Amino acid sequence: MLSAQIILPCAAPCPTMALPVHMLLRHSLMMCLLLHSLVLMSFCLHHAATSCSRNCYCTESDGGGKTVRCSNLQLTEIPQDIPNDTRRVYLDFNHITAVPANAFAGLPHLVELDLSHNELSQLEPKAFRGLGSSLQFLDLSSNKLVKFNPEAFEGLRARANLTNNPWHCDCSLQMALPHVDLEPASLAGYSLPDFGS
Ligand SMILES: *[C@@H]1O[C@H](CO)[C@@H](O)[C@H](O)[C@H]1NC(C)=O
Ligand SMILES: *[C@@H]1O[C@H](CO)[C@@H](O)[C@H](O)[C@H]1NC(C)=O
Numbered sequence: 001m002l003s004a005q006i007i008l009p010c011a012a013p014c015p016t017m018a019l020p021v022h023m024l025l026r027h028s029l030m031m032c033l034l035l036h037s038l039v040l041m042s043f044c045l046h047h048a049a050t051s052c053s054r055n056c057y058c059t060e061s062d063g064g065g066k067t068v069r070c071s072n073l074q075l076t077e078i079p080q081d082i083p084n085d086t087r088r089v090y091l092d093f094n095h096i097t098a099v100p101a102n103a104f105a106g107l108p109h110l111v112e113l114d115l116s117h118n119e120l121s122q123l124e125p126k127a128f129r130g131l132g133s134s135l136q137f138l139d140l141s142s143n144k145l146v147k148f149n150p151e152a153f154e155g156l157r158a159r160a161n162l163t164n165n166p167w168h169c170d171c172s173l174q175m176a177l178p179h180v181d182l183e184p185a186s187l188a189g190y191s192l193p194d195f196g197s
Contacts, residue, residue, distance in 0.1 A: 123152035155158030
């Protein structure tokens with residue numbers, strides 16, 4: 001029978017304690033298995049309860065709003081599995097090149113959308129359709145947007161950051177801007193003519 005000798009540091013001669021190691025081993029193995037399955041179980045439960053877009057990092061705020069962080073993930077496309085109760089999406093610092101039509105149509109509660117620091121060169125018509133009145137802030141700064149396509153912004157009423165794009169400030173941009181329902185602050189920093197209101 002295996003046994004471990006634990007010598008206690010005593011001044012006086014003290015008795016040695018013999019602990020049956022096989023008991024300890026069996027006990028800790030059981031504990032280990034139990035812990036392992038508990039951890040796995042809670043991970044699975046957690047995942048099911050708070051679904052998140054693959055590879056992204058999700059947090060739930062007290063108000064019930066979900067925040068999905070997919071920043072800096074080398075993404076080339078907008079993920080299609082963003083949970084429908086999401087309030088904020090951070091897709092900044094990726095390599096996304098386009099926003100297709102209805103890309104965010106399944107997200108009726110979205111308040112903030114950050115697409116800054118990507119490689120967006122075009123926004124297809126109806127790109128932001130479905131976001132409607134919930135969206136308050138749209139960040140499209142630091143992309144490669146050249147042509148302003150008012151059809152992309154159809155139905156949107158949000159504060160948008162459009163800075164740091166190689167905009168072609170031609171007539172079409174000037175003609176288009178007054179028809180787009182964006183807040184005036186969107187154009188802060190632009191040396192565009194004042195269209196009046
Ligand atoms: C999200 O989608 C599920 C399943 O389609 C639906 O039951 C739920 O009501 C939706 N939630 C929101 C907040 O729209
Ligand atoms: C707009 O985007 C620029 C460039 O990314 C950033 O420096 C600036 O702080 C942003 N403005 C707002 C109001 O978020």
